[in-house]
Amino acid sequence: MWSKLIRHTTESSRIFETYVRYACTSSLVPGEPDGPCVKTAVPGPQSKSLLGELSKVQQCGTVQLFINYDKSIGNYLVDADDNVILDTYTQISSMPLGYNHPEVLKSFSSDHNLKSLVNRPALGVFPGMDWPQKLQNLLKEVSPNLPNITPMMCGSCSNENAFKSIFIAYRRKQRGENKDFSDDEKESTVRNQPPGSPKLSILSFFGAFHGRTLGSLSTTHSKFIHKMDIPAFDWPIAHFPRYRYPLEDNVRENAEEDSKCLAEVEELMESFCKRGVPVAGVIVEPIQAEGGDNEGSPEFFRCLQKICKERGSYLLFDEVQTGGGPTGRFWCHQHFDLESPRISPKLPYRIFNTWMGDPGKLILLENILNVIKTYNLLGQVQRTGDRLRCGLLELEKEFPCYIDSTRGRGTFLAFNAATTELRDDILKRLKQKGVQTGGCGIKSIRLRPALVFQEHHADIFLDIFRQVLKETK
Amino acid sequence: MWSKLIRHTTESSRIFETYVRYACTSSLVPGEPDGPCVKTAVPGPQSKSLLGELSKVQQCGTVQLFINYDKSIGNYLVDADDNVILDTYTQISSMPLGYNHPEVLKSFSSDHNLKSLVNRPALGVFPGMDWPQKLQNLLKEVSPNLPNITPMMCGSCSNENAFKSIFIAYRRKQRGENKDFSDDEKESTVRNQPPGSPKLSILSFFGAFHGRTLGSLSTTHSKFIHKMDIPAFDWPIAHFPRYRYPLEDNVRENAEEDSKCLAEVEELMESFCKRGVPVAGVIVEPIQAEGGDNEGSPEFFRCLQKICKERGSYLLFDEVQTGGGPTGRFWCHQHFDLESPRISPKLPYRIFNTWMGDPGKLILLENILNVIKTYNLLGQVQRTGDRLRCGLLELEKEFPCYIDSTRGRGTFLAFNAATTELRDDILKRLKQKGVQTGGCGIKSIRLRPALVFQEHHADIFLDIFRQVLKETK
Structure with missing residues (x-):
């Protein structure tokens, strides 16, 4: 029965709309079955056989x-x-x-969208004519308080590029706003040496997961198997609050936990500065996901932002899991009532790569955002x-x-x-x-x-x- | 005239096939104009106005x-x-x-392909039923000598994960093939410290470009602006050959250039080993692209592979520009007559991320490969x-x-x-x-x-x- 419904709904969005308007207590995605239905062990024989095939490569x-x-x-x-x-x-x-979802399946039915998908440009060099408007619309939809956007392709590379933006902003402040790079800086950075490639760090938290490329992996501390055998930057790591539940019965203990963790952040910033590896930025998840869904309180995050501000460091929220709506707001950090300062690189070719995002994914996102708003x-x-x-x-x-x-x-x-x-x-x-x-x-x-x-x-x-x-x- | 042809060809592949079979001295992509046609300054007023819009975000x-x-x-x-x-x-x-290209435009005309595109899975956990067969076919088409494949999303993250594979293989050899991680290793790697996060290096070449995330950027040395202000791993960097042209008139000088560069590689491997930061791998482009299209001779690469083998290091070719056919073979390194050893991680969750590639891109690649072969x-x-x-x-x-x-x-x-x-x-x-x-x-x-x-x-x-x-x- 329900497989018939699937066929119907992919053929016609009209059915979908009728369904939603007049049967809103039913499923938001038409064609859903009434519940799970298990016929074999899970995984079953087909999954096991395919696993054998995949393991060959x-x-x-x-x-x-x-x-x-x-x-x-x-x-x-x-x-x-x-x-x-x-x-x-x-x-x-x-x-x-x-x-x-029927609205998502419609994403590439127009000739223009299909061509945006298959002619994937180097967006930093030859963007399509609709790209500026698309990014402006996206900002309006998802990020009214932040004026800049730089699309990337995954969480790890978003974090890596955010680190780079932070390092660049930090060094610009140190060097003097409009001062040129010195010859010594230009020459030494090509050899991976200071002063061009400076000793700077990003502070992260035990239990954090921020990705698996070498920079972001240096801020990931959830499980040893992710990191074993991989060289890492020697950057500071603080403890993230671990609360007792229910929260309302443990207010005092949890506030003490916040204070302890924040004090450690300040100590680490102090000691790494003395070591000659100042903390340019702090990366944090609004809720540590992979590490165990560990929450931080709004007070914790507000104090963390204050500490960063006082010391000239930048605070970076990694919302790869929490972003997009599942916490009830589009970004989880909106629950914390934070200030929204901005940084953006002033020179070209610094936060850059061949693709700088993917127009095909933005088309999907536009349709998804539209459904989120409409319903x-x-x-x-x-x-x-x-x-x-x-x-x-x-x-x-x-x-x-x-x-x-x-x-x-x-x-x-x-x-x-x-x-x-x-x-x-x-x-x-x-x-x-x-x-x-x-x-x-x-x-x-x-x-x-x-x-x-x-x-x-x-x-x-x-x-x-x-x-x-x-x-x- | 030619804009009409475009419309035709996107509507019907039959026209395309007829065109290619009977008019093979003409364009392989039907609907192409006869030549360039410039009406304004380049960039013209529209491009300039759109740049103003984009610069707002x-x-x-x-x-x-x-x-x-x-x-x-x-x-x-x-x-x-x-x-x-x-x-x-x-x-x-x-x-x-x-x-x-008309064949590429057809990529998502089937219901199955469209659904593969919009239901982007976590391929390392819930792959689609056709995924094993697709990867096996891909290997057969593009890489008959290499038995393994791990799709990634861009050049930087491919290199970062190749580095990780190298570090893992290198440490496995050091530790003993089937030996478990020690408690000290498990505990120290979460803190970014050795022995779990060991001091190991990747040797790269001046003039190389291997990407812009922090690990791959530490092996990139083409222009200072890519690296300025970004902390880097202190890894060895050797000179890449710079030949005189035409090659046939400079055989002796260029062979000397090879020897000089290879000697430097050996010296660096020796000195970094003594420093306690052994070279686990060497990354190299078959032709340094961004750095100036600097070629290495087949002899240079064969000797480089030999040096790596003797010292237990792994040689990694970055073919992000040279791969895919433009050198006349599918991979440029096929011109060098190299051995093909293999490494692959033995444990799960080590070379892993949420997406592990993108089925939508593989569908495009299948169509592209089909056109490459057919024509x-x-x-x-x-x-x-x-x-x-x-x-x-x-x-x-x-x-x-x-x-x-x-x-x-x-x-x-x-x-x-x-x-x-x-x-x-x-x-x-x-x-x-x-x-x-x-x-x-x-x-x-x-x-x-x-x-x-x-x-x-x-x-x-x-x-x-x-x-x-x-x-x-």
């Missing part, structure tokens, strides 16, 4: 399932064995509207988030020996299992019942559903999770 | 022209002012079939390359005070101007006559035409270039 020990992306729809993955799986993890939090998906996130959080807190009460510390904002939620083993066991049994979630940190489970994850999806998840907890021995 | 001092990608076709860019420009630079060498474009490259090279050598004789040192393979060609000022002036005047080229190094001009650049395009380029040289004062 690459290390693929990370692969969990092979997916039929033709059949997947909305919040539901359909795997290679035709198992229908409710997805609360969305490709490591990267599919804001789930699968095959007020940030409001949906808040409603679904409330339902999920209440359900999880109830389950905490029902199974206090198994789970605790429910936390997060919007649908960006997590909780702890009592042990790592129990966490891994829960993840596995959820999957056998048709629910995909993700682990993080040492014993946490994180939810990263799409923005079209609704109350009824939350109920399905909570029902199955209750079953799993009941069956825990 | 980003530093864009690198932008040369705004392009109408709807109208651009084959080897011809059409800019925002309707100037028709013969493109020998192809978006910094990244458009193998030029603009709006034997590597043969075309050799024919066009011969025509271009002969023409350039004739111009060298005609204008010996202005240009010299024509070099390269296939259509991957370059020559020197007498001075930097003359080079920049030639680039500018070529553009005013409707020819886009690119500068590199201190006083070189590089040609990076598409694989569909044919003899008659070469003739147009050479004619206009002769005119420009004649008008040089």
Whole structure:
């Protein structure tokens, strides 16, 4: 039945619109099944056989399932064995509207958009005629307080280029605003030596994940396997707050935790400055995701920004997981009431690469933003988030020996299992019942559903999770 | 007239095929104009006005022209002012079939391909069912001697991950093949310290360009502006050969140049080993592109590989510009007759990121490879390359005070101007006559035409270039 619906909706957006207008208590993505449906072990025989094939050409020990992306729809993955799986993890939090959303499928139906996709330009040199307007529109939509935008291709390279912007701004201040580079600087930087390639650092936090290229990896500290055997910059690392939950019962302890971590940041800045490796910038996640969904309080972030400002360092928020709406606002840092200072490079060819982004991805983003606005998906996130959080807190009460510390904002939620083993066991049994979630940190489970994850999806998840907890021995 | 043809060909591939089969002396991309046509200054008023718009949201001092990608076709860019420009630079060498090739435009006309594009998975965790077969086919097509493939998203991150593979393999050998990580290693790497984050280096060459993220930037040494103010790893840098041309008249001098550079590589490996920062790998371009199209001889590369092998280091070829056919073979290193050893990581989550490539780009690549094979474009490259090279050598004789040192393979060609000022002036005047080229190094001009650049395009380029040289004062 529902596979017929998928066919319908990809053929006609009219059906989609009717569906949304007159049946808004139903799924925001038409054609979704009523719930998960598991026919084999997960992974099943087809996924296992495909894994054998893939392992001939690459290390693929990370692969969990092979997916039929033709059949997947909305919040539901359909795997290679035709198992229908409710997805609360969305490709490591990267599919804001789930699968095959009819508006997203329309992205390249116009000749102009198709040509923007296949004629991928070097955007820093030969941009298309509509590029300035597209970037201006994008800024208006997603970032009314920040005046500049530099598109990149992934989280790691966004961070690497943000570090570079920070180093450039920091050195410009040191050198004097409009002073030229010296010959010594020009000559030494080509040899990787100071003063042209200066001793400067980026401060990061234990538990952080900011990417895997050598600069961003030097600020990643969540798991040893990401870093083992790879040379790193010797940069300062501070502790990130670890709160006790529920927050309202641990106000004093958590405030002390903030103070301790902030004091360490100041000490490290002081000591690295004395060592001759001043801290040009601080990178931080609004919620440490990979490291265990560890939250920082608004007060923590406001104080952190103040410390940076006092010492002439720049504060950089990495919103690769939290950005785009799952916390109920478009950016998580908007919850913190921060100042918005700006830096941007003054000279060409410094923050630059061959592509500088990808017009094809911006077309997808435009359609996604349009759906978010039209259907007020940030409001949906808040409603679904409330339902999920209440359900999880109830389950905490029902199974206090198994789970605790429910936390997060919007649908960006997590909780702890009592042990790592129990966490891994829960993840596995959820999957056998048709629910995909993700682990993080040492014993946490994180939810990263799409923005079209609704109350009824939350109920399905909570029902199955209750079953799993009941069956825990 | 020709804009009509564009419309035709995007509507029907049948026209395209007929065209190619029965009119193979004409353009390989139907609908191309007969030659460049310049109506305004380049950049013209439209490009200038759009630059004003773009500069409101980003530093864009690198932008040369705004392009109408709807109208651009084959080897011809059409800019925002309707100037028709013969493109020998192809978006910094990244458009193998030029603009709006009819076969490329068909890439997403099937429902399956469109869904592969918009449902971008975390390929390391939830690949699509056709992914293993696609990677196996790709390997067969482009890399029959290398058994492994790990797709990445750009040149910088490919190099960063290649460095990581090298460091991992190097440390595995040091540690003992199947030995586990020690607790000390696990604990220290999270703090960026040895032994977990060891002191190891990648040797690179002066004049090299390998990317702009902090690891790859530490191996880039072409221009100071790329590196200024950015901290770098203190890794060894050797001189890359600088040959005299024509090669056949300077055999002894150039062989001496090879020996000198190779001796320096050995000395650096020795001294960095003594310093406690052993050279785990060497990265090199088959032809240094950004640095000035500096060639290395096959002997140079064979000796370099031998040195690496003797010292237990790995040799890494960066083919981001030379790869894909422009030298007349799919990879430039195939001209050097090298051994093909293999390394691949044994553990999961080490060479990994959220996306691990992009199925949408692989679909484009499949179509491009199909066209390359069907129309034997590597043969075309050799024919066009011969025509271009002969023409350039004739111009060298005609204008010996202005240009010299024509070099390269296939259509991957370059020559020197007498001075930097003359080079920049030639680039500018070529553009005013409707020819886009690119500068590199201190006083070189590089040609990076598409694989569909044919003899008659070469003739147009050479004619206009002769005119420009004649008008040089």
